Amino acid sequence: MTSFVMTMDPTLNQQAGSNHRFSEELQWIAQAREDLNAFSPLYEKYYEQVYIFVYRRCTDAEDCLDIISRVFEKAMLNIGKYQYRGYAFSTWLFRIAQNELADYFKKKNREQKLWVRDEGVLDMIAEMQYDDGSEEKIVAILSVLEGLETKERELVVMRYFEKREYEELAEIEDTTVNYLRVKMHRILTKIKTNLERRNLK
């Protein structure tokens, strides 16, 4: 993965000036560092994505809206700390959203939503090298997912249900692709062991 890190405005401006696929976005970011009102196009561009991201994790519609507002407020406040590493600005917003959600669940002890899709569960079944994707197995996997640690469950959701690439996940989680691949493998092994304990092979 080729990546480069920009921490200072001049570099960001240079990148924004080049013929880069995120050049327009980088320009907005550079401007927003000077003036919060310049954040507006970023808000318009990414509101929907952040809304869906939060909605898939939170059951209370009103709380969802509060969290989304806080995500953008935090993004505006911390825009000076943003570092471009070759991915869309949304990955940084998702990272903030994750933190906000974690904070919300911790403080308010609210019900968490586990947003799943059958096709994602079938992908997991294939990766675990099982032959059949019976309803019984799908239900069992969902039940095992419920019991995983929050961080593990979140990785599964992003990888299998939201279909995010490892590179994007690494950016959101602020870690490396290799680390995530190994982590994911260990999560699947954990699920598989749990299924086998229930005699589901």
Next chain:
Amino acid sequence: MKNNIRITRNEANPSIPPRPDFAKLAANAAKLAKPFYMKTWFWGTTGIAAIAIAITLVFITKSKPELVTKPKQNNAEKQIIQPIQNLDVQYDTFTVNVAQGDTLVYKGCTKIIVPPAAINKINGAQIGTTRVVYREFQNQTEIMTSGIPMQYDTAGKKLLLESAGMFEFRSIEKDEQINPEKSIEIKMCSQHNQQGFNWYALDDKTGQWKYLKPVEIPIQEAIPENNVVSKNGNEVAEKIPSVSQSAPQNSVDVAVLLPKKRPTPEPKRKSAKGYTFTVPEPDVPELAIYSNLVFEVLPGQNFNPNSLPDYWDEISVKPTAVFGQYLLTLKDSKQTLKYKAIPVFETEKDYQQALRDFKKQEAEYNKKLAQQEEDRKKQAEQIVQLNNQVQPSTPASNLNYSSMAYTLTINKFGYYNSDRPINNISITKQLQYEVAGGGSNQPQVYQYFLNRNAVMVNYNYSPGKINITYNKEDECVLVVFLNESSSIAVVSPEKYKSQIVNGNASTIAFEKVDLSFNNTKDLHSYIVSKYGTKQ
């Protein structure tokens, strides 16, 4: 804690409500952005924090340092993924007299020269003594089990590093550093005396190797074997056994290996419309057990028997890359023709006799193979037993370890590596792989070079699929770690060569090794005794 979770299965994406007004949001953000010291929480939390810090300081100053498992604390360490935790290379712990300066000796060879006051607190405070940890990674197995990345990015190109030795050196205390005004000299012993190695440091921020300088290779001054204490008389925390104790691997002879594939093709009857040639004395040893053998030309070739002469000056066969298939050469004064052919028998009597000969030979071969496997297991067990008699901190690879020393002056704790990038590894093949007999394996396949001190990690890009990159000259063993036990499955160098490098296998089967390994040393001894290294 019980999770409070509601599963929503196959829920559609929500309809997006109108965006709240941005101006309002920006105004809120602006309010939040007022200076921290004007906020009410600041004074409350500052007071609590001050009390907490005071209490913590009291405890810290009273408590003794303990060696704990290091958390993954920076990007460099996040890159380090050990396949099996208990196979990692162990640290040696030293007590250092920092005030007076100290010289530490690792494994009776490597010297760590700590000048007076070379380690201090991050806040600049001086210290009298401290404890440090040091370990080295000298061979492929240690590199593999440590999980340290060996890829080097230069100008967008990813190269594999071949190592002449790596080390990790750090203080046990997290709040200590190498004094910015001083430096520590490491004279790391190495088995490698070739030119072209450079020093690299693992960058804490990027997790990438960073080039430092070329390695200079002076001759190591001799260190008496009993010199296992530091200059100032501080005992090294773990005692170092003498070299003679740690030499199990040479005491075991490695048997000549039988080829795993059966040597002779199974006999076949001549097909009804097949056209055969008698080869007077086929120079093919694996067919020597058969009598009255003829070669039948395979269909699908430009072969017309009616246009051929009745007599040939020379008829010969030689094996092809496909097992059981041969290249038949027909020569006379005018022409040379070549056809793919298989050995067959024209009469039922000859065929039945050939079948008996084949079965007899196969039974003998299987018996020898079973005996060989038995011998191999015994050898490996013997090695493990011998290694268990040795003190745990000495790798078996230290036999020839003290001939050279590479010197590096460092001003930061961390990982350092004497390496050279390998440029010519360029052929990439995609492969499906499986472990024979099933079994859950790790998502990394290690390409263990027998002719270089290098290991390449190939990650699954989908279940059981990897990209292998190599050049034709290198000899490798492929290794996967099995989850449930500290065991491995391998692809032998012969199979690697024949099926991947010289063949076009799309699937490769790993064979399980019926041994568990308690430490890197045992695993290394096993690989060395079984496959040998050719560095």
